[in-house]
Amino acid sequence: MPTLVSSRLLFLVGDSLPLGRLFHVSRAACFPGNVRFLSRFSCENRPLTLASLGVKSEVDARKKNKVDRLDGLNAAAEVPKSKAKAVRVKEANQKKSLEVEAAPFAAKSFSELGLPPLLLKRLEEEGLAVPTDIQSTAIPTILEGHDAVIQSYTGSGKTLAYLLPILSEVGPLKKETANDEDPGRRKEVEAVIVAPSRELGMQIVREFEKLLGPTDKRMVQQLVGGANRARQEEALKKNKPAIVVGTPGRIAEISATGKLHTHGCRYLVLDEVDELLAFNFREDMHRILEHVGRRSGAGPQSRNEPLAQRTDRQTIMVSATVPFSVVRAARSWGRDPVLVQAKSVSSLESVTSSGPINLAGLSSDAPSESASQPHASAESLPPALKHYYCTSKLQHKVDTLRRCVHALGAKYVIVFMNQNKQLKDTVYKLEARGMGAAELHGDLSKLARSTVLKKFKRGELRVLVTNELAARGLDIPECDLVVNLDLPTDSIHYAHRAGRTGRLGRKGVIITICEQHELFVVKKIQKQLGVAFEPCDFVEGKLLVKKENLTQVKLTDCLHESSDEMGD
Structure with missing residues (x-):
């Protein structure tokens, strides 16, 4: 340090050049603050710069190389x-x-x-x-x-x-390759x-x-x-x-x-x-x-x-x-x-x-x-799905679910709820109305979960009531209807729930049953996904799909409809 800073340099307190960077030592070890220095014998008496010390060119070169490398990394492959x-x-x-x-x-x-x-x-x-x-x-x-x-x-x-x-x-x-290992080897x-x-x-x-x-x-x-x-x-x-x-x-x-x-x-x-x-x-x-x-x-x-x-x-x-x-x-x-x-x-x-x-x-x-995270998009959904929603009071949701299943004639139905403790009550109400149902959640033993899934796949149960557990990896190709009895938390969870039906090109229907004050959530998910959610109701064993202006309706058999739907 003494050899670098001679009496020819006048030290002034300032914030132009941190000496810690110049001499590769910590600021606290050198001086209590930042330092700027001037040459007493400079004809223009200007502050010395990194360029005057022969450093700038090296720094610029390193920066240029770094930018070049970053440009290479960020190049997208077409x-x-x-x-x-x-x-x-x-x-x-x-x-x-x-x-x-x-x-x-x-x-x-x-x-x-x-x-x-x-x-x-x-x-x-x-x-x-x-x-x-x-x-x-x-x-x-x-x-x-x-x-x-x-x-x-x-x-x-x-x-x-x-x-x-x-x-x-x-x-x-x-x-088969020439380097295949001995099959008897560990x-x-x-x-x-x-x-x-x-x-x-x-x-x-x-x-x-x-x-x-x-x-x-x-x-x-x-x-x-x-x-x-x-x-x-x-x-x-x-x-x-x-x-x-x-x-x-x-x-x-x-x-x-x-x-x-x-x-x-x-x-x-x-x-x-x-x-x-x-x-x-x-x-x-x-x-x-x-x-x-x-x-x-x-x-x-x-x-x-x-x-x-x-x-x-x-x-x-x-x-x-x-x-x-x-x-x-x-x-x-x-x-x-x-x-x-x-x-x-x-x-x-x-x-x-x-x-x-x-x-x-x-x-x-x-x-x-x-x-x-970005929101889920329509590409995250099976292509042959139809999306509907209907409103119901909280105490009438299970009855709306039952009417929904009968109206669509669905044989394999997966119902999603958010809380484990509500699953058993929903199953009890469905069974009391003569509809075979069972609950599936993480608190069940492995044997119990396996038994429920086998019964559902064999058609012994019509409705499987579950939570987000089944939104991932549950593969039941025959499932023709998914019902959200509780709203998903976001569009990504909606996409995974919806993916339980319409698998491998099959047709499928997903219906969200919500309360009136929850409609804004449904609209938000619809906007994020970029797909149309049609409002509906269930009257006399049929699904009535409402027009957006709420003045016209049409009768639709969703699971078995032809390409030519019935008029208003």
Whole structure:
């Protein structure tokens, strides 16, 4: 310091140049305030600048390089709809670029998607011949090795969209390669699929088992809460599964005991990822993200280090709705992830960031979902849905529900409410009026929930009364009517509830029963979704659809109507 500051310099107190930046020492260690200095022998007696010290050019150069790098990172990838062309997606932390082949967006058969022969044979045996739009787009993208966020409406086939690429590389149906390991060698877990609910986890396992068949179904292990943990740990030891499907709590719990080894895992799938970002999953998701797919021999991990640099896995996130919290999480957890939608592949780098996200995106001081996420849109809904609403007094809602079911002739009805304690009362009132009903919620045991679902699928129950638990992952293709007896909290929850009907191109109806003072909420959800909600009423066993001016009505049989509706 004395050698740098000589008697030739006159020190004046000011705020032009912090010396801490100039000499790379803290301000408190140097002087109590900021300092400006002037040369006593300067002919113009002007303040010295960084340029006069030969520093400006270096600083400007560094800034320019930084801007150039940021411009490269923010460049969005354009995906052509031609098979012959390819798009280039910039690798965030590498100089080289990856080529993403444009997917065959309207494949006529699974054989066009690059799946192995054994897997194609199993698909044919299961009666699956033509892939859906999201499957045509997602399967080639995942097979190319890209981290992905898969977004499509509920019931569009998202489960198979990530399940088939995994089975193409893992297990007995995979592609034959010269480097295949000895089948007698001890196997490690190669894929971990995380689901927010037991029902969704069990549904995913059933999809795997259908394709693997009874002989090889042991290679998939279910780790869900509510089941006997000791038996699950014993099955892990005995079967040595290659694929694990479970809920965050149980996976993290068994991992902490050292009985689940996932460091060499190749795939991590987060199904219904927007639900997994909830605060109650924070600690469990943190452990899963830290341990699944970590490079062998990696040193101690720092929370400040980007997760993409600490892992050697392919991360796939799935949901019908992708709020911005999911985009931020994907950019933090994955390596240059792409957004995969029906007939579309784009880069998440094109989405403007609102700042860095902590590991797992689950910081307690993170902004609320409502403040940071976009609303659900019509693309989040099955295309063949019809939306209605009617008003009723609170004490008459159950009777309105009963008249609604009879008017539409619905055989499989899912009714959504917000509070568990109200479910039993609703079921009691329906049964008292001769309508078979049962409740489904998280407080029931695994056996009780399984029994209720089996009865509903077999047609022994007409109405299933549930809460948000069933809005994720409940797959009952025959469901022809969804009723909101309580209003959903936002458009995203509405989209997930509505997705229980109209699955895989079928027709479906969703009716919201609300009180008069709640109409503004219905209008707000309608505006956010960008779809039409028609007002209706139930008279003499028929659904009367009202005109917006409330002066005309028309009779409609919603579930069985023809393209030519009856006139007014």
